[in-house]
Amino acid sequence: MQNDNLGVEGDGIYAALMAAHQGLTEAESHALNARLVLIMANEIGDGQKLKTIFSTAGQYAET
């Protein structure tokens, strides 16, 4: 996870993500995030990679 694959596109992608959430209720945003994760998982399509991603993200859970 040491690679920055977004590079100079990062700001634009972040802005597009915020735009996707604009005007949604919290519950709707929650649902959108779930759909995003599923679709992105399918795009990544590599089970081993996905398990590493899930556990890495999990390590940052608020304690």
Add this chain to the structure above:
Amino acid sequence: MPYDYKPFPYIAPPGLTGPEPRHAVAIIGAGPIGLALAIDLATKGVSNVVLDDNNVVSVGSRAICWAKRTLEIFDRLGVGERMLAKGVTWQVGRLFYGADEVYAFDLLPEDGHKYPAFINLQQYYVEEYLIDRARDFPDLIDLRFKNAVTDHQDRGDHVALMVETPDGSYQLEAQYCVACDGAGSPTRKRMGLAFEGQTFDEHFLIADVEMDDSPFGTDTPERWFWFEPPFHNGQSALLHRQPDNIYRIDLQLGPETDPKSEATEEKVIPRIRAMVGDRPFRLDWMSVYKFRCAKLDQFVHGRMIFAGDSAHVVSPFGARGGNGGIQDVDNLGWKLARVVQGQSDASLLDSYDQERRHCCDENILNSSRATNFMTPKSPIEALFRQEVLRLAHDMPFARRLINSGRLSMPGSLAGLPLQTANTAPIRPGTAIMDAPLANHVWLLDAVQGRFVLTGFGNVALPDIDGIDRIGIEQAAQNYPVYDAIDNLALDRYGADIAYLFRPDGHVAAAFFDPTPQAVAKAYARACGKIDGDV
């Protein structure tokens, strides 16, 4: 020591007693943009009159960060070295989330450039130095303080201005008028022009404090930025060093604030105390702002031209306001000079409108994104930002997403009509990339200010009317030839290739085989003759 605001003398203008001969260019406003334009025109022999309603430099330090490209333009105007000598060149930036440092970066500039990535220098010094420089052109620059423009009329072949002074009003005429009268531009309002964009609800306290003892705990000037700082219950805080032991402090205050009561010493002193601890300090200046990003739909309206804040405003994150305005001047100066001197049609000015609006869009995009990141509009935006900050400690991609301002970069004009496209290492449209030449000459010094065909390495340069030539790493020629230091010039531009630079230092065209026809055609195009009818 607080800055000494010396009033500039008001001198009764000749127009009060009799009609003045028509001026070539009238500039409304002696802020950084109006002053820089006056000097730029003077260096090209174009006389101008600058009218300002006030008689002191910018009160309070508004702009502090001046980017490399601005310094390079100031260098061309003859004030860059003075600004660099006085300014604070900082290198280390630290970003904090709460009390924890997320990461630090070192802006250690690449070697072989005359100017650093940027300096901090109070706007009042910038204006003072520009005014001093303008005084070097007594025959070309007529600086008039306490001359407020109250009305104007575009009469097709010239502009008439109504000006009010302490001794009464008068009228003057000019071939062109450039409104550099700031964000609240009375000229723009009088013309009823739409000035639209995004306004941010958030309030920001901006304060300058003088402190002998560095809050960075080191003598090296740094830039510290906090999201959710431990000493302030707002979203962000910024600490920056300026010359004279003055520190800039920005504190985000939230949307629901009373700006009047916030801009008082009893409110501000405890906020600063919480930040700097027991260090003795003196409050130099403070102000509470709401920011917006907005621009005119068109910068050129007949003989009235807009430049700087009158044409566009941005939130200050990224320092794109003043820096963007100085690039307006760089772009406009040579075009306006060519038009009033009869070398080009007035249509060349349309390219100023097109090129600078293009760059302005980029500035607005970047400033808006930074401001949006700093002011999450909903719980979900706040949540995403929080998780970006938490991941950033370990993950480079998340670090790149943290946005506390994307620093002003030179606008690229690639793909716009004055440029001739090419696959050269430096793409036409790009601003000059500096490089060291022998005998303490910089590429900047050798190239900026006029059209120059520059040959890098073994390439023959044709002699074309209107274009100067220089060679780098070439055998002796009947034009100036320089050696490159450490071969950096050829590393950056490529070998055996020629570039045509515009007077504003942008690459207009590049040639692997600079035939007289190809160079003449690109030159004509760069001067606005788009069909290349040479």
